[in-house]
Amino acid sequence: MQLQNNDGDSENCPTSAELSALLQTLGKDRSREIFRELFEFFAPRLKTYFLKGGATSELSEELIQETFVIVWRKAEMFDSRKASASTWIYTIARNLRIDRFRKERRYLYKDDQFFANEMVEEETQLDDHHQTQLSERVKKVLPLLPAEQSTIIKLAFYEDASHSKIAQQLELPLGTVKSRMRLALARLRKLLEGVDL
Amino acid sequence: MINHHLSDEILWAYATGSLPAGHALLVSCHLELCSDCKSRLGEAEALAGAMLQSTEQQKPSDDMFDLLMARVEQEAPVPAAAFLNEPKPEKGVPTALWDVLGHGYDAIKWKMVGPGIRQFILPIKPSEGECARLLKLSPGFVTPEHSHHGSEMTLVLQGSFSDETGRYKIGDVQEADEHVHHQPVADTEEDCICLAVTDAPLDFKGFLPKLLQPLFRI
Ligand SMILES: [Zn+2]
Numbered sequence: 001m002q003l004q005n006n007d008g009d010s011e012n013c014p015t016s017a018e019l020s021a022l023l024q025t026l027g028k029d030r031s032r033e034i035f036r037e038l039f040e041f042f043a044p045r046l047k048t049y050f051l052k053g054g055a056t057s058e059l060s061e062e063l064i065q066e067t068f069v070i071v072w073r074k075a076e077m078f079d080s081r082k083a084s085a086s087t088w089i090y091t092i093a094r095n096l097r098i099d100r101f102r103k104e105r106r107y108l109y110k111d112d113q114f115f116a117n118e119m120v121e122e123e124t125q126l127d128d129h130h131q132t133q134l135s136e137r138v139k140k141v142l143p144l145l146p147a148e149q150s151t152i153i154k155l156a157f158y159e160d161a162s163h164s165k166i167a168q169q170l171e172l173p174l175g176t177v178k179s180r181m182r183l184a185l186a187r188l189r190k191l192l193e194g195v196d197l
Numbered sequence: 198m199i200n201h202h203l204s205d206e207i208l209w210a211y212a213t214g215s216l217p218a219g220h221a222l223l224v225s226c227h228l229e230l231c232s233d234c235k236s237r238l239g240e241a242e243a244l245a246g247a248m249l250q251s252t253e254q255q256k257p258s259d260d261m262f263d264l265l266m267a268r269v270e271q272e273a274p275v276p277a278a279a280f281l282n283e284p285k286p287e288k289g290v291p292t293a294l295w296d297v298l299g300h301g302y303d304a305i306k307w308k309m310v311g312p313g314i315r316q317f318i319l320p321i322k323p324s325e326g327e328c329a330r331l332l333k334l335s336p337g338f339v340t341p342e343h344s345h346h347g348s349e350m351t352l353v354l355q356g357s358f359s360d361e362t363g364r365y366k367i368g369d370v371q372e373a374d375e376h377v378h379h380q381p382v383a384d385t386e387e388d389c390i391c392l393a394v395t396d397a398p399l400d401f402k403g404f405l406p407k408l409l410q411p412l413f414r415i
Contacts, residue, residue, distance in 0.1 A: 016250065032266065039262050044254030051255065061257055065265050072269040083239070087246025094214045094245070104218040104322040107296060108225050134240075138247030156213040157248055163210060163348075164217075164326070164396060174348065175374055181206040188244065 014041060016135035019085040020078075027076035038085070039068060046093055052158035053097055063100065067093045084135045101160065134192070141191035149184030152177060201369035203227055203234050205241075207350075212241035218321060219329030219394040223352050223370070225293035226392060230368040289355065294392065297321055302355065302390055305331065313338030313383075319392075329394045334358060334383035349373045349395045351381075356389035358382060 014022070019041065026034045043064050050060035070092050078088055095109045142150065155161040155169070163181070167174045203211075203224060210216040211224045228235050286295035290302065297319055298305070307315035313335035323329055331354075350372050357366040360379040365371055373379065383389035 016247075019250075035266075035269075036262060039265065042249075043257045043261065045249055045252045047255040047257050048252050049249060061261060064257060065261070065268065068265050069269055069272075073272065084243065084246055086250040087243050090246040090249045091242060093249070098214045102214065102218075102324075104324060105214070105216075105221050108218075108221045108293060109214060134243045135247040135250060138244050139251045142248065142251065153209065154248075156210055156215040157245060160213070160215045162215050162217055162324070163206065178204075178206045178374070181209060182204060185205040185209055185241075189240075 016084050016086065016132040020080040020132050023071075023075060023078050023085040023088065024080055026071075027078050030072075030075070035068075035072065038071065038089075042086075042089055043068075046089075049093060049158065050097065053160055054101065055097075059100070063093070063096050066096050070096075080132070084132050086135055097160065137192050138188075141188060144191055145184055145187060149180055149187065152181050153184050153188075156181075199231050199233070199366075199368040201363065201365055201371060202231065203237075203370055204372055205237075207372065208234065208238055208241045209244075212238060212245050217324035217327045217394075217396060219319070219323045219327045220350055220396065222293055222297065222319075222321065222329060223350050223392050223394050226291035226354075227352055227368065227370050229291045229293065291354075294354075307333055327394065327396050329392070332391045332393050334381070334389040334391070336383050336386050336388065339380055339382050349393060351394075352392045354390045354392060356383055356385050356387040358389045358391070359384045 014037070019038070022034050022038055025031065026038065046064045046067060047060050050063045051057065055063060067089065071089060074092075078085070083091075095106075098109050099106045145153070152166060152170075155166045159165075161169065163174060163177050166172075167177045170177070172180075207216065207220070207224060211221060216224060228238060286292055287301040290298070305317050307317055310316050315333040317331045317333075319329045319331065321329055332351075334356075336356075350370065351365070353365045353367050353369050355367065357364060357369075358381045359365070360371075360381040362371065362379065364384070
C-alpha cells in the first residue's frame with residue numbers, strides 16, 4: 001500500500017491511508033497495539049462528535065466504547081476500496097447516535113444493513129487510494145467554504161439538525177436553508193476536483 | 198431508467214442521520230433502486246468521515262481504553278456471515294418499505310380519500326410534523342391542484358404520473374417545496390402507487406431546547 005505524506009501541520013497525526021491500513025491490519029490480526037492506535041486517534045474526535053450531538057460526557061464515553069466494540073467485532077469486514085477508515089467508523093458512530101437519540105429512525109440505519117448493502121454494487125467500488133485521497137482532500141477544502149455555508153453543513157453533521165430545525169434556529173426560510181446547503185455541497189465538490197495533494 | 202434523483206441537501210441530511218424518519222424511509226427506498234444516488238451517498242459519507250477526522254479533540258477518561266479492552270476480550274468472535282442480509286422481499290417492493298409493511302402492495306388496506314385517490318398511512322413513528330403515506334392514483338385521475346405548507350417528497354413505486362414539472366416513473370423522486378403548485382395525473386393504464394412524505398412547519402415551542410442550545414457554538 002502506498003502511504004501519503006503528512007499535511008505538515010499535523011505532524012503526529014496518521015494520514016487517512018495510514019488509518020485505513022491500521023484498520024485493515026486490525027481485521028487480520030486483532031492486535032491490541034493497533035486497536036489502541038486507532039482508539040487514540042478516533043476517541044477524542046468521537047467525543048466531540050457525541051458531545052455536540054447533545055450527549056453528556058458520560059454518555060459520550062459510553063457511545064465511544066460501543067463504537068469501538070463494533071470496530072473490534074467487524075474490523076475484518078472493513079474494505080478500504082469501499083470506504084476510508086474514518087468514513088467506516090463515522091457510519092458506526094452515526095448509527096449508534098441515531099439508535100440512542102432517534103429511535104424512530106433506527107431501523108433504517110442498521111450497521112448490518114450498511115455493511116451488507118455495501119457489498120451489492122461491485123462495479124461502483126473504487127480503489128483504496130481514491131478513498132483515502134478523498135478524505136485528505138476534504139480536510140483541505142473544508143476550511144475554504146464561506147462561513148454561512150459551512151455552518152449549515154456542520155449543523156446537520158454535529159447537531160443532527162433537520163432542514164426545518166436549521167431554518168428555525170438560523171431564522172431563515174426553509175428554502176434558503178436548502179439552497180445554501182445545496183450551494184455549499186456543490187462548491188465542495190468543485191473544490192475537491194481542483195485541489196492538489 | 199431513473200430521471201429524477203435525490204438532491205444533494207437531502208443526501209447530506211441522510212448521510213448525517215438528520216433527515217426526519219419518513220423522509221429517511223423514502224431515501225432508503227430510492228437508494229435501493231438507484232446506483233447513481235448510492236454512489237453519491239458514498240461521497241457524502243466520505244465527506245462526513247473526513248469531517249470526523251478533522252474535528253477538534255476532547256480527551257476521554259484515562260482508563261477508557263483499558264475498560265474497552267476488558268470488554269472486547271470477553272467477546273466471542275462473530276462470524277462475518279452473521280451480518281448478511283435477510284432474503285429479498287417480493288419483487289418491486291423496496292426492502293426498507295417491506296420491513297414496514299410486511300407484505301406486498303396487493304395486501305394493503307387502502308382508504309378512499311376522494312374520487313380516484315386512495316391512501317394508506319404507514320405504521321411508522323414519524324418525526325415531529327411529518328406524515329408518511331402510500332398513495333394510489335387511478336389511471337387518468339387528476340389530483341386537485343394543491344400547494345404545500347412545508348415540503349413534500351414523492352417516490353414512484355408503481356406506474357407513473359405527470360405534472361407541470363415532468364413525468365415520474367418507477368424510482369423517480371419529486372421534491373416539492375411550498376412554492377410548487379401542482380396537479381399530478383396518473384398517466385398510464387396502471388394504478389400509480391407512490392410513497393409520499395410531507396413535512397409540515399414545526400411548532401418549536403419547547404421543542405428540544407437543550408439539544409438546540411449548542412447550535413451557535415460550532
Ligand atoms: Zn437516484
